[in-house]
Structures are given as structure tokens and as C-alpha cells.
Amino acid sequence: MKVFLSVDMEGISGIVDNTYINPDAGVNYQRGRQFMTDDANAVIEAAIEAGATEILVADSHNTMNNILWESLHPKAQLLAGSPRDCSMVHGLDDSFDAALFIGYHTRQGVPGVLSHTMSGVIRNLTINGRLVGEFGFNAIYAGLYHVPVVMVSGDDLVAKEARELVPDIATAVVKKAVSRTAAHCLSRGEATAELKKQTKLALSKAKQIAPVQTAMPLEMGIQFSHTGQAEMAAIVPGSRYETETGTVYYTAHDPHDMYKTMRAMLNLASEAEFF
Template sequence: MKLYLSADMEGISGIVDPTYINPGMENYERGRQLMTGDLNAVIEAALECGAEEIVVSDSHHTMNNILLEQLHPKAQLLCGTPRDFSMVQGLDSHFDAALFIGYHSRQGAPGVLSHTMTGVIRNMYINGQLVGEFGFNAIYAGLCGVPVCMVSGDDQIAAEAKQLIPQIQTAIVKKAVSRTAALCLSLEDSRAELRQKTKEALRNLSACAPLRTETPMQLTIEFAHTGEAEMAAIIPGSTYEPGTTRATCQVRDQYELYRTMRAMINLAATVPYV
């Protein structure tokens, strides 16, 4: 069994505010320790279930957060940036399943440190379906023929994931109180939850099908202001919807989807707010 672990940071055990996830801030080194510990719990459980190859994709910010020297030796670590396909770089049909660890809810929704990709995005839609980072990456995985069988994070990302993939296992390691506060399980209980849900997901993998999405797809991003949308729409094949903050583009497949999204948000980010 070959597994792909995409690891974000906002949904990791004990992490509640930006000081844990931004390099140079007072709790960042603690955040790295917590992130690596959560992953080790998942990896240990996966190995017990017969996993033979495990690839961990560091998928937060600069993508250099996981402590390789403390990561379980049976896992391979993909780290560093840029990557064409960012949080799911290297994910393809050769993997039996994907697990999304430390994920968070979408921009505008309740949940610890909720957002979608960057600060320029207000909402993102694929074929009219509102998605955050979980949904976007799950669609990519599904088009590769890979099921996303487990997600970990707070109670809000668990609910968001269940709406898209009802059969997914959810490891809830904290309950959101506000965007920067949560009721956190002890690390002992959190790691036990991660191990248990990983085992349940992998032992019942046949019940979790890849997320299906019709292609070609329509990608629509609602930006913070019209200038960002206008700039994003200079990509060939894209259109700006006058009177809105939206830019839309038709894409053929998951690869074009990811590259187009990255290009649109990078262009939008060049436009000053004032």
C-alpha cells in the first residue's frame, strides 16, 4: 500500500494562532514539533496497517516546516517551494490513498485560522462548487484516481470534508472557539485519535471512492477587490466578470486547474490594496 500525506499546519494538534505557523514568531518552533508529532502518529498507524511506502508532503507556507530529523524513518519527505502542484505535488495514480493532515476550513467559514490559499482569495469555486483547500486538493486527488480517506484538524474542517466526501474519516484534535482559539485535546489523546482514525480509514479503504468531478472544469476565484480580479484575468482564456471581484477560466484537467489557480493568485497579489 502506497500512501500520500499532505500536511498543512493550521489544523495540527495544539495550534491556535499565527505565532505557531509563521517562521520567526515565538511559538513557531513549538508548531514544528507539534506538526512532526502528529505526522508520526499517522505514519505509525499506517505502517501497522501494512503501508509499504509513505510520502509526506510539507504543504504549509514555505513548505519547510517538518523536522526531518524527528520524522519517522520509514517516511519520505517532500519539502521546499516552488512546486507546480503545491500541496499535492507528486500525487498520482500510483498511490492507493491520500490523507490530509492538519488541514483547516475555507476562507469566510468558522474554524481555527480559516482561509483559502492566500489572503487575496475570498471564495473559490470549481464547477460552481464552493471549495477551500481541502476541496481543491481532494478534487485534484480524485481526478488522479486517488481517494482522500482521512483528514485531521478541528471540528469545522471535519464538517466541511464530510460535505464533500461523506465516507471520509475525520480525526478531530480540537474544537474551534474562535478563529484563533480552540479547545484542544491533550497530545496523548490527540495522537491516539490520529492513530485510530488512520487505522479505520485504511482498514475500510474500499468504502472511500475518489471524489468525482466533471471535466473540463470552470475555475472561478472571487478576489478581495476588482483590481486583483482584473489582473488575474489577463491569463489567456480567463475572463473578468464586470461589476464583481471574480475571474473565471476553463481548465482541461487537474494539472491545468492547479497551475491556473497559482498563476491567478500570484498575479492578483501584485496589485496593491490601496
Template sequence: MKVYISVDMEGIAGVATFDQIFRGGTGYPRAQELMTQETNAAIEGAFEGGATEVLVNDSHGTMDNLLHERLDPRARLIFGSPKAFCMAEGLTSDFDVALYVGYHAPAGSEGVLAHTFSSYFTSFLVNGEIASEAAVNALFAATRGVPVGLVTGDDVICGIAERSFPGVRTVEVKVAHGVMAANSLSPTLARAAVRAGAKAAVRGVDKTRLLVVPDRLRLEIGFQNAIAAELVEAVPGVKRIGALTIARDVDSTEDLLGMIMTSYSLAGVAAAVRR
């Protein structure tokens, strides 16, 4: 039983402010510790549920946040960026289930530190609907034949996952009280819940189902400034549908993730130009 774990930071218990999620913030080292320990809880639960192999993908920001020497040594770790498939890097068809730990609400919705892939994006739609990182990564997983068995984070993303992913288990570790405010479980209780959730998800993988992947995927991204939209508009196939918004139709989840990463990178260039 091979288990894939993608770990973000914004949905970790005890994390709720920008100061915690950006390298250099005074709260960042504490958030690294919280993220590492909650990841360990998921790894432990996966093995208790019957996993024979666990691969963890550090999926937050620069994707080198986890404290390697404190991770459960039974798991392997993918870290660093850029990665071709971003938060889904390393997920192949030989995995049996994917677990999404520390995930958060999408751009355009309420939730703790809500965004989709980048704070440079002010809106993010797939086929006309607000889409979360969990949803995009679940579509990619479905093309590999891998179901999503667990999503952990705040009440908003857990509610979205329960409505969207057939058979998924969720672990709510905090309740959103604003963009940078939350009512959180203690990290100790959150880890116990994540461990139990991961164990149940691996044991109950036969009750999960794959998402249906549409034949065509239309990505729409809104940016903070027009320079970003202009740069992304230069990518073949991209159309400008407003001063700050672009759209592109793709026919695979690989191209979807590629367009997201390209947009993220060019938006970063635009932000640097404006400084």
C-alpha cells in the first residue's frame, strides 16, 4: 500500500497569520515545527492503516519548510521548487491513495489565509467555478487513478472537500474567524485527530472514488496588477478577458498545472517590476 501525502502550511493547527507562513517572519520557525509535527501524525496514521511506503511532498511556498531531521524516517520527502507538478509532484499511478494535510480555502472564499496557489492571484476559476488547490490536485490525482482519502485544515476547506470528493474523510483542526484569525484545536489534539484520520483513510481506501476529469479545462486567473496579466497574455493560447484577468483552455491536468506555475512565476516578475 503506497500512500502519497501533500502537505501545506496554512491549514495546520496553530497557524493563522501571514507572519507565520512567510520565511523571515518571526512566527515562521514555530509554524515549521507545527507543520512538521502534524505531517508526522499523518505519516504515523498512514503506516498504522496499512501503508508500506509513504512519500511526502512539501507543498507550501518555496516548498522547503519541513524540518527534515524531525520527520518520521520511514517516509521519503520531496522538497524544493520549482517542481513540474507543484503540489502534486511525485504522484504516480502506483500510489493507492493521496492525503492532503494542512490545506486551506480557495481564493474568492472565506477561510484562514484563503488563496489558490499564489497570493498574486485575486481570483481562480476552473470551468467557471471557484477552485481550491485541493480540487486541482485531486483532478491531477484522478488522471493517475489515485483517489483523495483525506483532507485536513479549517472548517471551510473541509466543507468544500466533503461536498466535492466522494468518500473523502476530513479532519477540521480549526474554525475560520477571518483571513488571519482562527479558533484552533491545540496542536496535540490536532495531531491525534490527523493521525486517526490518516489511519482511517488508508484502511478505507476502497470506499473512496476518483473525481471525474472533464475533457476540457478552462482556467481563469485574476491578478493584482495589469503587468502580470500582460506578461501571462504572451503565453500561447492565453486570452485576456479583462484588465486583470486571463483565460486559457487546456485539455490535460498536466497543462493545467503548467499554466498555473507559469502564471505564478510571471506574476512574481511583475511584482518585482513594480517595486
């Protein structure tokens, strides 16, 4: 059984605010890296016990150089660094039997620890009109390769967001959101135990969990925080700018193309200054 782990940072056990996830401003960043590696190792260990023979871990936060490679489980390989065409799910294809999204968070504009979608410029992201966050976007991408997302870990609210798209998904809730930058965290030992328990459950029922059912072409819509960002994103050839809502639409015919276009739009939009 071949397993893909996409590991973000905001939903990792013990992490509650920016000080743990930002290498420049974070007094707790080195601890955050350790927590992230610990969560990944708990999942890898349980996955191997559940029959995984090949495990690829994609570091999926910021510059994607957070996981401590030297401390990662010896049976797992690491995809690190950026840029990567398909960012958080780069390398995920139809050769995988299951994907697990670890340390994930809720989408922009809703409650949850460190909620956001991809970067600060997105107000709303839709696929065929359906609002998605990072979980949804990446789960749809996985679905295009017929790979089921069988587990998510993070706070209680991302677990709920994930179940709305994948009703049978296993959820490892390692903290309860108190506000966007506060959480009631399980202890280290409890979080590790929950991650292992849910990983085993997820992989034991992996064949019963359906991949997200979608097919190309898909229409992606990105509503930006301000119109200057939308105008920059609309430089992308083939896009359509809806001025009334500040949304830029793009119809993708290929999963890679969809992911790369989203990233190109965000990079362009980040060039727009508000003042």
C-alpha cells in the first residue's frame, strides 16, 4: 500500500499561533518544526503497522522546509522545498492508494486555529461554485487521480470542514479551537495516540472511502481581498474577471494546470499594494 502524506503546520498538535509557524517572527518556530515532525512520525508509524509499504511525506507549509528530515521516520521519504508545481500535493498521482492530510486548518473567513486559504490574498476559493479551503482544493485534486483522502488531522473545526466533503473520513482532532490564535490542546501523549488510532482506522477502511468525485474541466473562482489583487490575477491568460465580486475565474482542463494557475494568480496578486 502506497501512502501520501501532505503535512501542513497550522493544525499540528500544540501549535496555536504565528510564533510556531513563521521562521522569521516565530520565537516558537523551532519547537513547531519538532511538533510537526512528531505528528508526521506518529502517522507514519501507524501507517506502517496498518500495511503501508511506501510513504511519501510532502512538507506543505510556507517554503516547505519545516520537517526535520534527520528525525523523520526511516521508512518515509520526504518531499521538501519550493517551488513545486502542485505545492501541497505535488507528486500525488494515481499510483497512490490513499492520502492523509496532517496539520490542516479551516478555510479563510471561518473560525478555526489560523484559518486561511493558501495565502492572505484569497477571500474565497471555489471549484464549480463550491467553497473550498486547502483541504477541499487538495482533496479535489487527489480525487482527479482517484485517490481517497482517508484522514485529516488538526482542530475540531477542520475535522468538520473535511467531513462535509468526505463524509467517511477519519479525523484526528488534536486540539479544540478557542479562537483563531488559541486552542485547548491534547497533551503530547494523547495527541500521538489519537493520530495513531485514526491512521489505523483510516487505512483499514481506505477502500471504502470514495475519492472526491469530480472531473475536468473544472471552473476555479478566486475572490480576492481587494480589487488591485484581482486585477493583477486577471493578467493570467484565459482568465475571466468578474468586477462586481472581485472574483477571477479560470476553467482548467488538467489538474496540474488548475494548481499552477491558482499559484500564478496568488503570486501576481501578492504584487498588488493596498496602500
